[in-house]
Amino acid sequence: MEQWNGDERRKNRDIWKVIAQILALGGWLFFIVALLVSYYAAPEQSYGYMRYKAIDTRDSWLIPMTGYLYLILWFSALSSYLSLTIDKFRKRRVTDNTRFNAVLLLVISIAWSAYIIFHILK
Numbered sequence: 001m002e003q004w005n006g007d008e009r010r011k012n013r014d015i016w017k018v019i020a021q022i023l024a025l026g027g028w029l030f031f032i033v034a035l036l037v038s039y040y041a042a043p044e045q046s047y048g049y050m051r052y053k054a055i056d057t058r059d060s061w062l063i064p065m066t067g068y069l070y071l072i073l074w075f076s077a078l079s080s081y082l083s084l085t086i087d088k089f090r091k092r093r094v095t096d097n098t099r100f101n102a103v104l105l106l107v108i109s110i111a112w113s114a115y116i117i118f119h120i121l122k
Contacts, residue, residue, distance in 0.1 A: 016090045023083040024102050030076035041065030061120050070116050077109035
């Protein structure tokens with residue numbers, strides 16, 4: 001397919017495209033917050049030195065923090081889904097972005113949420 005070499009007729013940025021970009025950025029920010037929350041909610045590592053010194057470590061997930069993690073992941077997935085939906089209806093040209101990063105964020109967030117449901121909150 002040939003590249004289009006004509007004049008750009010778009011005068012202003014489309015408000016819906018801006019909203020889609022903000023939602024995608026918000027989804028990634030939620031995902032980074034989810035990584036931080038999972039660090040504190042996950043079980044602690046029991047290293048040999050800690051066992052030698054008889055230091056107690058937590059070997060289970062913190063349920064309240066895991067609940068927050070679950071909600072944050074669903075907000076991340078929702079913002080990614082809304083960004084993809086807006087992009088689908090506002091995309092006009094083949095050369096417009098395909099937003100593979102939003103698809104990746106959606107898949108990872110849903111998979112991580114499913115892991116929490118089936119393995120941690122059972």
